Amino acid sequence: MRINRDESLLVVVDIQEKLFPHINNNQEMLKKCRTLIRGCQELGLRTLVTEQYRKGLGSSIEEISELWDSFESIEKMRFSCCGSAEFMLKIEEHYTRNIILCGIESHVCVLQTAIDSQAAGHQAIVVADASSSRFATDKDLAIERMKQEGVRIASTESILFELCKDSGSPEFKAISKLVK
Numbered sequence: 001m002r003i004n005r006d007e008s009l010l011v012v013v014d015i016q017e018k019l020f021p022h023i024n025n026n027q028e029m030l031k032k033c034r035t036l037i038r039g040c041q042e043l044g045l046r047t048l049v050t051e052q053y054r055k056g057l058g059s060s061i062e063e064i065s066e067l068w069d070s071f072e073s074i075e076k077m078r079f080s081c082c083g084s085a086e087f088m089l090k091i092e093e094h095y096t097r098n099i100i101l102c103g104i105e106s107h108v109c110v111l112q113t114a115i116d117s118q119a120a121g122h123q124a125i126v127v128a129d130a131s132s133s134r135f136a137t138d139k140d141l142a143i144e145r146m147k148q149e150g151v152r153i154a155s156t157e158s159i160l161f162e163l164c165k166d167s168g169s170p171e172f173k174a175i176s177k178l179v180k
Contacts, residue, residue, distance in 0.1 A: 013131075014051060042175060048074060050075075101117075125153075126143070157179045
């Protein structure tokens, strides 16, 4: 299965102020998330950002929210983004086959969103190097579970170049600079 940009949506899951400092390898994950977001912006992909229980976990960290001129997020209370009526309305508004996921935590919100996206008829793709958990073991087990559930796993660089398709595309140079 090839992942095409005109059939894809990026979802940035819960990279929030009070949780982010406790995430394993958080600075490397943040670097990959920012690259992924900027690459998807360059390629014209729609992006949704979620925040789990803002009152308890705070807002999205500045390094994420600053990537948009007008930042908007969807607050949710359920772990799966698909448990939010607002989220489901937004992904169904312009039906997209592929739901590309990054964020935290891999073994809770990212995992449950991936599984529920699959159940709703979408193909979930989790960008492993742009996702993490507090503990590496939890992330590793989540990736294994996702594979068992039919979720596709990718890296930031591989997904961006797959969405770009070829070195002749107008976005190729920008994507190449981002992944260096």
